[in-house]
Amino acid sequence: MSEAIEQFFASLPARAPAVLRSPIGGTLQIDLTDGNRTEHWYVTLAPGSARVSRQEERPPDAILTAATQLFEGLVTGREAGMATVLRNEATFGGQVVLFLALRRFLPNPPGVRDPRDAAREHVRRST
Template sequence: MGEAIEQFFASLPARAPAVLRSPIRGHLQLDLTTENRTEHWYLELAPGTVRVTREQLPADAVFTVSADLFEELITGREQGMAAVLRNEATFSGNVVLFLVFRRFFPDPPGVRDPRETAREHVRRSG
């Protein structure tokens, strides 16, 4: 497993208060595959907090993706929903957990919030 993936999971508890603001609770299992091997990550999501373990526990939802594609997701070079729609990743269970979890993925490089772009335009025009 790549160092970027380890760092991503290690960063989740500190980032959770800013990312997990909705009242969603649940258990999400991430299965990262490499050839014939699967590594499991288990996340317990709650408002403002996430607990990350490597245990295999009952989950409300399971997200399965190759480790290579997951590295693309955590660097913003790929989008999670697009990967599922292309059938490069699978998701089963409570879809809301996946929608909440993907907020931890960064925006693609060079993407800007359109509201900030509009504010800059107003400042330059006015």
């Protein structure tokens, strides 16, 4: 398991209050594959909180499966979450809102700006 992935999962609980403001809840199982080996991570999301575990506490509401190397690209911003699913490089099943919530924790690829930030900057320059 790469250090970037370990750090990503370790950071989720501290970042959740700022990221998860909407009423969301459920457990997302993330399966990371590397050859014949699969590692399971369980992320339980609730408004303002995220809990990460390596042990299944209850059946997941959704499952994301990706190669370990691809997931490292997601957590470092080299890959875009939705694009990997649309290209069928990663698979997702279950409550899609959990995948969309997880995407909020992922960094943007280098050089990409949030359109809301660009609009705010434009307004500041105009006034």
